[in-house]
Amino acid sequence: MTERRKICVVLVDRANYGRLKPVMQAIAARPELELQTVAAGTMMLERFDQPVRIVRKDGFNVDGEIYLELEGSTPATMAKSVGFGVVEFASEFQRLKPHMVLLIGDRYEALSAAIAAAYMNICIAHIQGGEVSGSIDESARHAISKFAHFHFPSTRRSADYLIRMGERPETILAIGCPSSDIARKLDRALAPEIVNTTGAGAEIDVTKPFLLVLFHPTTTEYGGERAQMESLLEALDRLATQTILLWPNIDAGADHISKAIRVFRVKKQPDWLRTLTNLTPEDYLKVLANAACAIGNSSSFVRDAGYFGTPITLVGARQEGRETDLHVRRVEPLADQIHEATIAQLNHGRYAPSSLYGDGFVSERIAQALGEIEPYVQKRLSYTREEEERTRNTRK
Numbered sequence: 001m002t003e004r005r006k007i008c009v010v011l012v013d014r015a016n017y018g019r020l021k022p023v024m025q026a027i028a029a030r031p032e033l034e035l036q037t038v039a040a041g042t043m044m045l046e047r048f049d050q051p052v053r054i055v056r057k058d059g060f061n062v063d064g065e066i067y068l069e070l071e072g073s074t075p076a077t078m079a080k081s082v083g084f085g086v087v088e089f090a091s092e093f094q095r096l097k098p099h100m101v102l103l104i105g106d107r108y109e110a111l112s113a114a115i116a117a118a119y120m121n122i123c124i125a126h127i128q129g130g131e132v133s134g135s136i137d138e139s140a141r142h143a144i145s146k147f148a149h150f151h152f153p154s155t156r157r158s159a160d161y162l163i164r165m166g167e168r169p170e171t172i173l174a175i176g177c178p179s180s181d182i183a184r185k186l187d188r189a190l191a192p193e194i195v196n197t198t199g200a201g202a203e204i205d206v207t208k209p210f211l212l213v214l215f216h217p218t219t220t221e222y223g224g225e226r227a228q229m230e231s232l233l234e235a236l237d238r239l240a241t242q243t244i245l246l247w248p249n250i251d252a253g254a255d256h257i258s259k260a261i262r263v264f265r266v267k268k269q270p271d272w273l274r275t276l277t278n279l280t281p282e283d284y285l286k287v288l289a290n291a292a293c294a295i296g297n298s299s300s301f302v303r304d305a306g307y308f309g310t311p312i313t314l315v316g317a318r319q320e321g322r323e324t325d326l327h328v329r330r331v332e333p334l335a336d337q338i339h340e341a342t343i344a345q346l347n348h349g350r351y352a353p354s355s356l357y358g359d360g361f362v363s364e365r366i367a368q369a370l371g372e373i374e375p376y377v378q379k380r381l382s383y384t385r386e387e388e389e390r391t392r393n394t395r396k
Helices: 014-028 052-057 075-096 108-119 137-147 156-164 179-185 225-239 254-268 281-290 304-308 335-348 363-372 385-395
Strands: 005-011 033-039 100-104 123-127 150-152 211-214 243-246 273-276 293-296 312-315 328-331
Touching (some): 005 014, 005 075, 005 363, 014 033, 014 100, 014 123, 014 179, 014 281, 014 363, 033 075, 075 108, 100 108, 108 123, 108 137, 123 137, 150 363, 179 281, 179 304, 211 225, 225 293, 225 335, 254 273, 293 335, 312 335, 328 335
Parallel strands (some): 005 100, 123 150, 211 243, 211 293, 312 328
8 A cells, every 4th residue: 555645734823824724624635645733833822822722623633742932022032943943843853754844934933844854855845935025034935935845836926936036847836825715615704702702802893893903023123013013003092993903923022012002901991992812714814804904914914805805004014025906005104104094995995806815726736736746855946048048158
């Protein structure tokens, strides 16, 4: 009997799992593939409501658990966490012996998994490579792409960028973001208990317009994130519209953002604000789909919100350069700009659905490709003939 190909999926945060869940389901459904799951990063942390519990509740086995986050949310703790991650992922990969490791996105935890797998001669497949964005995330994403042997970019432009980075065209196997698969199948009805039986603050009437807010640190602007969050909160205070706010991720500066939120709640005691720690992938998308407008800098506001046509006020530089559709208005992290753009978005209302980041049928294409490709280890830089000729002429 032919050995099933073991695909080790690495989960490092709540958004990570939200996009990989349909891919994991597609892998598990294919008899020639064996799904392995390793949960790491904030998936394991109680302060993020331990999203790994949702993975198990969804019916997946968790084959490995890794604690790698060093407390502090500073640039130094992020860098040190990468080192811890390399050590721990190497141990788990040695124990699980996967044929391939599947990574997504640009998290530093995923970068540590890529380094470990590459040095252990394990073939790597990468989802969402080739994208442009702000912060250190872009560097991490491109680094993972250079370690990866196969690619599943989300857009045509991203695929083109990967080729321009020297990745061979035949290693680009499918295009589209798998989160669109969940969005396509989603029952968008939002029950009030989804947002009102967890978290703290005002009760949200989901039958009336509400805002969704999610603001992460931009690590290359470390030190300025508290002032940026205070500007966003000032704009929200002017709007005084019922608002669901999710706490930020663990990146450098997250504690400063969280402190700004806590101080605002104490001083202003807003009767329109509810804060949440975590939602399941489906519940988060339901909230995003039903929001009158979403404000902040989450990548989900660029890719997932477009599928629903949800208006977005995109704040700051974290997603700078990323492809957007008409539903996005970019602003600086200044209260006046955030307020004015959000008023304009609320007046505009919903946009036509966008398929820029996927058609809703991506995961099966990824799983099929993972079963058909021939894993390899040694990468080679790809040059076109024109580029080779240009290089030779430069040397003369």
